[in-house]
Amino acid sequence: MRFSSFPTLSTSRLLLRRFKIEDLHHYARLLQDPETHPYITEAGPVATPTVRGMIERNRDSHFQAGHLYWALAMAKSNTFVGYVAAHNLGDNPVSLSYAVARACRRKGLMAESLREVMRFLFSLGAPALEARVHLGNRASENLLDSLGFQKETVENGRTVFFALAPDAA
Numbered sequence: 175m176r177f178s179s180f181p182t183l184s185t186s187r188l189l190l191r192r193f194k195i196e197d198l199h200h201y202a203r204l205l206q207d208p209e210t211h212p213y214i215t216e217a218g219p220v221a222t223p224t225v226r227g228m229i230e231r232n233r234d235s236h237f238q239a240g241h242l243y244w245a246l247a248m249a250k251s252n253t254f255v256g257y258v259a260a261h262n263l264g265d266n267p268v269s270l271s272y273a274v275a276r277a278c279r280r281k282g283l284m285a286e287s288l289r290e291v292m293r294f295l296f297s298l299g300a301p302a303l304e305a306r307v308h309l310g311n312r313a314s315e316n317l318l319d320s321l322g323f324q325k326e327t328v329e330n331g332r333t334v335f336f337a338l339a340p341d342a343a
C-alpha cells in the first residue's frame with residue numbers, strides 16, 4: 175500500500191505529520207531514553223546519526239509498501255512529542271508501534287493519537303490491528319485495554335493485543 179502524498183492526520187491537540195529533520199533532537203532523546211528504548215528498539219539506545227537516517231526513511235514511508243510513520247507534534251507549536259508507526263500495511267493484521275516523550279506522558283496524547291490512527295487504518299480496510307507489548311509494560315497494556323484491544327497470546331516475551339475493525343466484530 176503506497177500513498178502519493180503523506181496522510182497527515184489531526185486530533186484536537188495533535189498533528190500526526192510527516193517526520194522532519196528538525197525532529198532529530200527530540201526523536202533521538204526518545205530513542206535513547208533508558209526508560210523507553212527497551213520497549214521500542216531491539217538493540218539498545220539508538221545513536222544520533224542512526225536516528226537521522228531513520229528520520230530520512232520515516233519521511234518517505236508513504237512511498238514504500240508496508241509502513242507508515244507519523245511524527246506526533248503538538249498542534250500549537252509543531253513540537254515533536256512522539257510517534258506512531260503502522261507496519262505490514264495491506265496484511266492482516268496491521269501492526270502498531272508507538273512512544274511518547276517521557277515529559278508528555280499521562281496526558282492522554284497516545285490514546286488520542288491511536289484512536290485517530292485506528293479510525294484511519296480501519297477506513298482503509300484494515301481488518302485487524304495488533305500491538306506486541308513486552309511483558310511488564312503496564313503503561314502500554316493499560317493503554318491498549320482502554321482502547322478496546324483484546325489480549326490474544328504471549329509470543330517471544332511479548333503479549334499480543336489485537337483489535338478488529340468495527341464492521342468485522
Ligand SMILES: CC(C)(COP(=O)(O)OP(=O)(O)OC[C@H]1O[C@@H](n2cnc3c(N)ncnc32)[C@H](O)[C@@H]1OP(=O)(O)O)[C@@H](O)C(=O)NCCC(=O)NCCS
Nearest residue numbers: 213272273274279280281282283284285307313314316317
Ligand atoms: C505506553 C505509552 C505510549 C503511553 O503513552 P501516554 O501518552 O502516556 O498514554 P495516555 O496518557 O494516552 O494514557 C492512556 C491510558 O493508558 C494507561 N496508561 C498510560 N500510562 C500508564 C502508566 N504509566 N501506568 C499505568 N497505566 C498507564 C491508562 O489507562 C491511561 O488512561 P488514564 O490516564 O485515564 O488512566 C508511553 O508510556 C510510552 O511511550 N512508553 C514507552 C514506549 C512504549 O512502551 N511503547 C509501546 C511499545 S508496545
